[in-house]
Amino acid sequence: MTSHKNTQTMKPATAAKKLGVYLEATPAEFQEGVVSRTELNALQTDPPAWLLELRRNGPHPRPVVAAKLGVSIAGLARGGVTEPLTTEQIDALKAQSPEWLEQERANLAEVRKEAVRIKEKNAQRSDQARP
Template structure:
């Protein structure tokens, strides 16, 4: 007797996070139904136009905004940046380079240097 294998599913929020997109900006049909592992793999290997557009133009979730600005998510929060930003808004922030952004980048660079130093220490 063989049992039928069911496909693993995930909530749309989890799939959006794995795809690096802001859930609220995805199409309604994506937000309303569970996503199977096979569907996620298909979206990653051959992204439809809406996914390519979201990845290119945004709005982007905070983890993507933080990565593009080279700061931590905590740094965004300290600066009061709590809403998703578009690529255009991120580029404008980079061009403006406000004090908070310089400070948070320095902090992030120091954290990375310290992590690298700790990693290279013999145990």
């Protein structure tokens, strides 16, 4: 009996997430097929023009929008941003700097500071617990 090496594939939504692009903005052939691990690696190392354009101008998925604005995904929702945004729209939001955006940036900064504090506290505890 010979062993067959199965090609690892993923749904287009998973591939789009790994590529950091909004699935609905990708070409139809990307949305309708499956993506192999080899194809995904090729897209990451040598992105085609459509992928470069999506990464540059969008529309961007929520995780990318949140990162570009410096807020959490939940912060986007609290601010009323539920749709994908283009780079131009993100830049306009940054320029307007609405109150909710400033508040959510401050919230995220506090959350990150607290996470660092807890991590340091846990590291200190584990150092003290060692004989």
